[in-house]
Amino acid sequence: MIGLAGLNTVTRTVILLEVCMRGTARAFAMTTALALGLTACGVDRAVEGRKPVEQPASEVTEKPVGPVTLKYWTFSPREAALKQALAAFEEANPDIKVELRTFGEADYRERLPKALGGDEALDIVGIHIPTMTGAVKDRLRPVADWKDTVSDELLGKLDPVAVEQTEKTTKDGRLYSVPMGSNAGAVMYYDAALLSELGESFPKTVADLESIVMRVRKEIPDLQPIVFSGEPRRQEELLFTIAGQTHPTLSDELLAGGKSWKSAETVSALTAYESLFDRGVLARSTLTLKGDHPAELFRSGKALFLVDGSGQSPMLSTSYRGTGKISVKKIGAGSFPTILPGAKPAARSTAEVGLAVPKDSKHVVEATTLIEFLTVGDGVSSWAGDLTMAPAAAGFTVESSAFATPEGKDGYAVLQELIRGGGSLNVPDQAFLDRAQGEVILDVAHGRITPEKAADRLQKEWSRGR
Template sequence: MRKEAQLGRLLGTAGAAVALILTAAACGNSGGVGGSSNAAQASVAAGQSVTLNYWTWFPAQTTLQKSIDAFEKANPGIKINLREFTNTNYQTELPLALGGGQSLDIVGVQVSAMTNSVRKNLRPVSDWASDLPSNWQSQINSTMLDQTQKIAQDDTLYSIPMGSIGSAFVYSNQALLAKAGITAEPTTSAELAADVAKIKATEPGVTPVAFSGESWWQDEVFFTVADQIDPKLSDELYTGKVAWNSPQMVKALTAYQNLFSSGTLGTGTLSLKEADADNAFNSGKAAFLLEGSWDSSVLSSAYRQANGISVADVGAGYLPVSVAGGSPAARTYAEGGLAIPKSSQHVAQAAKFIQFMTLSQQGESTWAPDLVLVPSLNGYTVPSSVLTSPAAQSGYQTIAQTIDAGGSGRGEYSTTFTSDVLDNSLLQVARSQITPQAEAAKLQSAWASGRYPLQ
């Protein structure tokens, strides 16, 4: 789960940064999963106000307060008592509070990182679905909903996801592209290679493509390439449906290596950390940035202005297709789940707030313009006041469509194989220190050893 913890930190950091600029009942007795018992429901007299205790780490409090204010205005009998945590503290504090029986009504859940550590003290969504619209499931992106359910070890849905993040995507400095005579986002690795050559010729002091060389990010890039062959290939590798030395895997490793051996991606850039790559792009010293969808806030001109980012206009696209006959792909996972603890005595009211946040255009419009998550609500569109240029509008639409299409998940398959074997091996592939065939054989041997079971 190392990557998921890293991305959780990114999500919390991104939410905090975005907040600088976007200011605009029927319940079962036990839930059937052990843990604490469901609290009895408090009676509420006519005209009486109810206060719900809400703990979360995301979105940032400045953004979330707008959501709460809008909800309370629409529901004057319900008040929200918010407590916001940093990402790291939240992963420690929430399980302790739930296990200790603290009275909480709504909790944010880091879907991949926290579901299984807190699920025994949460009410399954099926317990409070009667307090939601009868067609609520059809209103939520099915891939995100499925990922949220499958991450639980008992295959039970405990939260409704606010949205999803995915990788890898490419962000572009429109001014630098125009200066180099580039008029469209690259869609294939050949087009990207041609763009890199143009940038080197016109702007020798600019890094054509900035990206993190950290091992966790390189496996994100690699798996995006792999899933261009088969959108479920990384899932199939981890579940044993496809061998790590299969022809598909060799093809993916070859395409990944070719990105570097061709000079399209510079091996010298492998020394950069994620923050270094972001800073290079944000200061106008890189034409393209290879990042995750969690960086989509940079598409907002208001965000760039508030955060001192000197790039005038930013576009985006999927990672250019690097394999013959391949298709755009991104590995994704649902995030920002909203759940109701067993300790809640106000389930119907808590469900109403979750409905507002995940199933209504009004609620979505209070936090989704941060652009940190691609919202789970089907049909949601970002206002033109947030994405003010055609490049930004088209870029975000491409990111959202690629994520919504559904591919391999991220975070479902917890194993030390990724960090202990794959990550550093991919850096050897990138530097052409090992052939794709030899790398595939090595990976399969390690996988077959039995030392890296799914946890």
């Protein structure tokens, strides 16, 4: 056998490659490779003068076969809409499977903190940004720690208002979840078919609304002109929607302590709010309605207008109409009519649902891939048609097929514009609302206290609580 020591490098390389490829004399291959200071099938590294890379023992062992399974818990969007989005994700990412579990919001508030501190090993969680971030953020990975695993432009593809609102929910200014969608309140829904029969357009001002209400009471006495919830939270929402039409950041300033509750802006908003009841635009008898009852009355055709949050927007969708829960032929939506001089349409908004990665997740890269898909990727179009919330993806427009009527499509566009308009957060100080604010607002609505005395009482209660 011809020795290799005297051959030039190229010739030796060719011989060695043929030995490896044909499987000839194993002993010969090993002996020759050792003589050359090479591994038999790694000649290229020696030829190029590079040090062979040694594979760690952990990577030599056989890897498990099959896709990674992500455990995903959330409360919103609705399960049917999410499953459609996840099916599209799994098709695009065959090595990743998603195990989804959805909960009612109240139940979820209790279960998620316990699960994150237990042995559930969750990989991705949806959180109610305004009320849950503070309670669970210490068990979540900050977005800054993982955002580089996905597109560099992830946050840049989101509505900046939604991102800013999400950051504001923590005292440390860090982002712990990526906003998925936002909601606003108060807004107004209407029976478009009936309004058209009356020959009326959607009211832009409270004066317009008052005229329609008076007509309905006279011409259709069995129909309630406007229904709304008398719960303190919804009345607080309405009060600051009115305030936001002339002073967009008033509630934020009040809750931050930057402005007194006795301020002229607060008294003005309370006065305008009271006038809605004094003028008969809103009926005091309707203040007894609670929960979803106002929406049920509206959906069954027993009211012309519904004042509620944008969370009622699924009524505008094709999918919701398919459930058979709506008697009204056509539903439209718009901003609550302006009331004060120089006012502009407004609604307090908030980033509603965020997606986060728990610290205990063992599949961070796969989880962040799903987050990107659901917040700014192709998955948005799969769940957005549910209309539960306005997507946080910048400039996103819901497809026309998602809407049951043209009025619904146009109305939803108005709501999206309101949500992205900034202004105050639609997040009350719940302790203050329960202790004093809710009662004072309702006292004003019932005419039991003047706006000036209400403002004074609110300031005293606020100071006492601090």
